Amino acid sequence: VAVRMEVHVGAEAMKRCIVPLTLQLLVENALKHNVITGGEPFLITIASEAVELVVRNPIRERATPPRSTGFGLESISKRYAALTERPIGISTADHHFTVRIPLLDFAP
Numbered sequence: 001v002a003v004r005m006e007v008h009v010g011a012e013a014m015k016r017c018i019v020p021l022t023l024q025l026l027v028e029n030a031l032k033h034n035v036i037t038g039g040e041p042f043l044i045t046i047a048s049e050a051v052e053l054v055v056r057n058p059i060r061e062r063a064t065p066p067r068s069t070g071f072g073l074e075s076i077s078k079r080y081a082a083l084t085e086r087p088i089g090i091s092t093a094d095h096h097f098t099v100r101i102p103l104l105d106f107a108p
Helices: 024-035 071-083
Strands: 005-008 042-049 054-057 088-091 096-102
Touching: 024 042, 024 054, 024 071, 024 096, 071 096
Parallel strands: 005 042
Antiparallel strands: 042 054, 054 096, 088 096
């Protein structure tokens, strides 16, 4: 197994919404920008924390960075800005890339 995904989303978070395709873009982004091998599984964690969905993966930079348009994260940021004043949060700490997505009370 080269890629593992763990999902820890509570019942209250399941009553809320996220912008369509957000998770797909974040998972694609993680797979595109990191080295994936069968020796040590690449773990993507999706968890709810308060009123946010947190997507986290280890940073395993490729020797040759992939060509990137920056569309994924920019697109997510713009779509959330149109729906809520709560911005998405992006951080790199402890050798992990983390994106915090506001959980919405309504379907966009």
